[in-house]
Amino acid sequence: MTFPLAGLLRVRGAQERVAAERLSRATAERARTEAAAQDVRTSLADLGAQAGDAQTLLAMAAARAAGRSALSDLQALTELHRTAEDEAKDAHVEARRELKGLERLENTHRVEEVRADLAAEQTALDEIAVARAVRGAGSAA
Template structure:
C-alpha cells in the first residue's frame, strides 16, 4: 500500500528554503551592481565636471592631481564592477541550480499525489464492484 504522505516532503521543504536563500542572494547581488553603477556614474560625472581652467601653475598641478586621482578611483570602480558582475552571475547560477532541484522534487510530489489519488479511486472502484456483486447475489437468492 502506498503511503499518503510524500516521503521526500522534508527534502522538498529544505530545497525550497535553499531556493529562497539563493533568490535573496541574487537580489542582493543585483542591488550591489545597481549601487555600484550609480557610484561609478557619479564619479565619472565628477571627473567631467572638474574641467576648471587653471589660473596659475599651482592650480594646474592641483587639477592634474585631482584628475589623476579620479581616474585611479574610476579604474578601481571598474574593477569592482567586473567582480560584482561575476558575483551576480554566480548567484544567478546557484539560484538556477536550486530551482532545478526544487522543480524535480515538485514533479515527484505531483506524481506521488496522482498515484495516491489513483490508488484511492481504484480502492473505491473495487469497493463499488464488491458491493455491486454482493447486491447481485442477494437478488439471485
C-alpha cells in the same frame, strides 16, 4: 500517505530561497558599484579645463588623477560584483532546478495517491454492486 521526500523538498525550498536572496544581494551590489562608477565619470567630465593659475591647474590635475584612480578601482569592483552575481545566478538556477524536480516527483506522487484512492473506491462500489446482484438473484429464485 505522505510524500516520502517531503523533508528533502522543504530543504530544497529553503536552499532555493537562500540562493534567490544571495542573487538579489549580488545584483544590488553590482548596481550600486555601477552607479558609483557612473557618478565618478560624471564628476570627471564636469571638471573644467579653465585654470586661472598654476596652483589651480595642479589641483585640477590632482583631482583628475584621483578621480581616474577611483574610477579604475570602481570598475574593478564592479567586475568583481558582476562575477559574484553570475555565480549567484548559476547557484540559483541550480537550486531552482533541484526544487522543481522534487516538486514534479511530489505532484506525481499525489496523482498516484488519488488514482489509488479512486481505484479502491471503485473496487468497493463494484463489490457492493455484486453483493446486491447476488442478493437480488437469490431472492428471485
